[in-house]
Amino acid sequence: GDSVTQMEGPVTLSEEAFLTINCTYTATGYPSLFWYVQYPGEGLQLLLKATKADDKGSNKGFEATYRKETTSFHLEKGSVQVSDSAVYFCALSKNTGNQFYFGTGTSLTVIP
């Protein structure tokens, strides 16, 4: 079945460090790929998305490229801030409505 595998955390970085969170997926067909972020005590917020191979999603300095050949959608940011501390979820959708398959999440803590 369809699934998403995420790099396990927690991840702790110093402010201005480079961030990579790995995500790979297994799916039939051509899924759309997403990164959602969850701040403490809140629901999920869409961070970025890509709907087809080689697309790059970007938002708030975060980027991820849909790599069909490696079935990956790794999240990157060049310089993290304390305010980026949150849990990040990689997800896929088969465009059959808002049915998402989520990874287990990666907790990020950025220290000053």
Next chain:
Amino acid sequence: DAGVTQSPTHLIKTRGQQVTLRCSPISGHKSVSWYQQVLGQGPQFIFQYYEKEERGRGNFPDRFSARQFPNYSSELNVNALLLGDSALYLCASSLGTGEAFFGQGTRLTVV
């Protein structure tokens, strides 16, 4: 515009009881989905409804049921609660495909 609203925000139930969770989607959104997020895990898909019809069901027992009303709001019902049903229940709404908007969830504790 109001976002996705869920009620209640927290509740505590006893094993064997039944619970109903409610979700109001963003105005104009006709699709509602439900997810269960156990502490430390990613959300797991439970149901999707579109235009009041069930469009998808995840791997959950029949104790879980849902429905969507003519105004597109939705209810999730769980019968015969188990300790393992303790989780954050998230509702998401969308126009049908693509981006989904999530509510802040209902934290259910079963004791």
